[in-house]
Amino acid sequence: MIPNHIKQSLKTLIPLRQPAFLWGAPGVGKSQVVAQVADELGMALTDVRAVLLDPVDLRGLPSINSEGVAHWAPPAFLPTGGKGVLFLDELNAAPPLVQAACYQLVLDRKIGEYTLPDGWTVIAAGNRETDRAVTHRMPSALANRFVHLDFSVDVEAWLQWADQAGLCQEVSAFIRFRPNLLHNFDPKKNEKAFPSPRSWEFAARIVASVPDPDVELSLLKGTVGPGAAAEFAGFSKMFRQLPDPDGVINHPETADVPDEPAVLYALCEALAQKADEETTESIMAYASRLPSEFGVLLVRDAVKTHRGMVDSPAFSQWATANSDVLL
Structure with a gap:
């Protein structure tokens, strides 16, 4: 599904409090789309990087009250009221024990003695196993709790976003000329840098900062990969010699x-x-x-x-x- 369709789908699912999982390659903009939808719906967003959690981080720590009874104190990052989206990013990259800790939160909207407020919806995201990113196979019991949406790149949607975000025209013009290079990720090549919507945003910021010409190409190679950087450098040379x-x-x-x-x-x-x-x-x-x-x-x-x-x-x-x- 292209980003605009993902957004429309989330706008349907979030009011229903139906958990959803976004699947997509690294750098395609999954997190950004969730943030945009929450903003457009006027809802708060709590972004939790599941890969950084330990199982106890979700359940909280035990404490003993004056009667000598142990209670679980939930973590401060979990919402306590209002309306919003609890976004579990990189959920399938989290260790199995952390994923298991999410079972109850996703299914029953509670974990331990904590209950997710009525106005909140759980949305999760992660990379596909075929992308060779760090992932752990999601247990079927957890996977069955979500509506699964496959995220694909759309050039026109990215160009529209780039225009609204004020990214430099040089990068937008290049992506129009070479749309296949907006996202060109091959998991078999094991490249450190590759073209993606996220890395082109970084590249646009680099170009806009007018770096030293002696290091500009090296910076771009380290951002979008050597092949895309070389093509962009050739395009930029012509772009900068445009008729006024x-x-x-x-x-x-x-x-x-x-x-x-x-x-x-x-x-x-x-x-x-x-x-x-x-x-x-x-x-x-x-x-x-x-x-x-x-x-x-x-x-x-x-x-x-x-x-x-x-x-x-x-x-x-x-x-x-x-x-x-x-x-």
């Missing part, structure tokens, strides 16, 4: 149209970010001069930036002239 987007907007009828597809992807990304009421006509004029697939790319992304573009006469003229491509 402002110059294109000021002279859309005479500005150069690059021949190299990678440069066109990057230029369309840069122009789309400048879309507003004043630049609409110029962007539409330049889009009409591009190869049809790039014209559609530019207009589609520009509309995401400035929705009012669709109401302009320039958009209507362009859409009429390109109706065969849009159908």
